[in-house]
Amino acid sequence: MKWMRNLTFGAGIVFIGIFAYQFLQSEKLQNESMQEAEARIAKYKESPSDHATVDTFNVKENEAFSTLEIPKLDKEIPVIEGTDADSLSKGIGHLSQSVLPGQGEQIVLSGHRDTVFREFNQIEIGDTFTVHMPYGSYSYVIKQTEIVDEDDTSVIREMGEEVLVVTTCYPFRFVGNAPERFVAYAYPVEGEE
Template sequence: MIIVGIALLGYSGIQMWSSNEQQQAALLKAEQRIMDQAKSEGPVVFDPKIGEEIGVLSLPKLDSTLPIIEGVDESELSRGVGHYYGTSFPDDKGQIVLSGHRDTVFRRIGELEIGDELVVNMPYGNFTYIIEETEIVEAGDTTVIRPEQDEELLTVTTCYPFRYVGDAPDRYIIYAKPKS
């Protein structure tokens, strides 16, 4: 039993280390993409492909900076915060949906409160959002994704409860609107 316990702890430690390394590499690529665009003098061409590092999500209250990856499959979520393909991007006047794992990138997301800021840095600009509402829904509830929305809304999702072991039964949703 002790050997099995040590093996499980070792495996978990390696998984956490690997995930952190992947996130750091993705963050460097996303920051480089933003800097490269800032230096360029031509028009911004923004047409991301699944798996690409497309931006950076900053959570100032948590002193956290996270890469945003296009797509929400496991391969993208293991590297950062996933942008739900088919939803809007900042400044598109629609719903932007970002998702991440509660035990990696969003480990401390439960500490955020109404009125806190979320900052999205993209190759074409920086966008600040203010948290206006949170809710908890069942895991299968897809009604929180409303791409046909006609006003800009940042929706951030993660599994809930935060300290649940295994597949969590619910989702924690944050709704934030652009800072005026």
């Protein structure tokens, strides 16, 4: 019986070690991406002649290019081009098929509920997001949220107006692959760019 207790204890230590390593690795990647995004934003502010515009700005796959500020959570998180596993391990992923802020259509950002959106259960209608781009900052207010099935792709669509769509897995406190997605629809703040 003692060997069973020791085996269980040893397995527990291994699992805690794996979790700790993954958590620290995720934090390291996010910090590196945040530095990359902030440097890119600062570069355009320092060189007005080289300043990108909403129409001329280009981004490469898996590149940190922007930040998402969430005042309610007192957080600013790097935004990475792409929504593959590598991109999402570094921060919030921007769906490449969607537009960028200021381009007048749907902008889709996704992140993991257990890393970048750890406190997303506190988000409510009326809260704001601000996307800091090299060519300017864009603020959005959440006007609608919904819970959809993980396979529901109807969320990604032309909307005929600028809408920031932020998604993460749901339920927020769920062990394993969550069966649903939480979706927040945020619209430009009146009087902003």
